Amino acid sequence: MSGRILVVDDEPDVRTYLKTLLSKDGYHVEEAADGEEGLEVARKVKPDLIFLDILMPKRTGIMLYRKLRKDPDLGQVPIVIVTGLTQYRSFFAQDFEEVPPPDAFVEKPPQREELLALAKKLLGATASDG
Secondary structure, three states, rough: OOOEEEEOOOOOHHHHHHHHHHHHHEEEEEEEEEEEHHHHHHHHOOOOEEEEEOOOOOOOHHHHHHHHHHHHOOOOOOOEEHHHHHHHHHHHHOOHHHHOOOOEEEEEEOHHHHHHHHHHHHOOOOOOOO
C-alpha cells in the first residue's frame, strides 16, 4: 500500500492507534491534535485521505471539514469522520447544503478491518492480501 493519510484527533491514544494501524499497512501517516493544526498539516503535506474527529479544541472537526471542502487544493481529498458521537450525522445536516457529505462515518472505537478497508477503498487501492 501507499498513500499519505492525515489523522486529526485531539485524543493522543486515538492518533497513536490509527497511526500504528495504518503505518503497518504501508501508509505514510501524519498527525494533528486539533482543527487548526489539521488545516496547517493538510495544506503542507497534501494528504490523499483524512481521518477527522468532530469534537476538538481550537477548530472543531465540523469547522475543519467545511474549510477543507471549500479549499481549491484539498476539496477533493476523501474525508472519513471518526467520532464517538452517536448522532454525528445531525451535526452535518446543515453543512450538506453547502458542501458535500463526508465520504464515510466511523464510530469510535474504530475497528481495524473497517478502517483498513475504508483506506483501501478511498485511496483506490485493491486489497492484495487476504
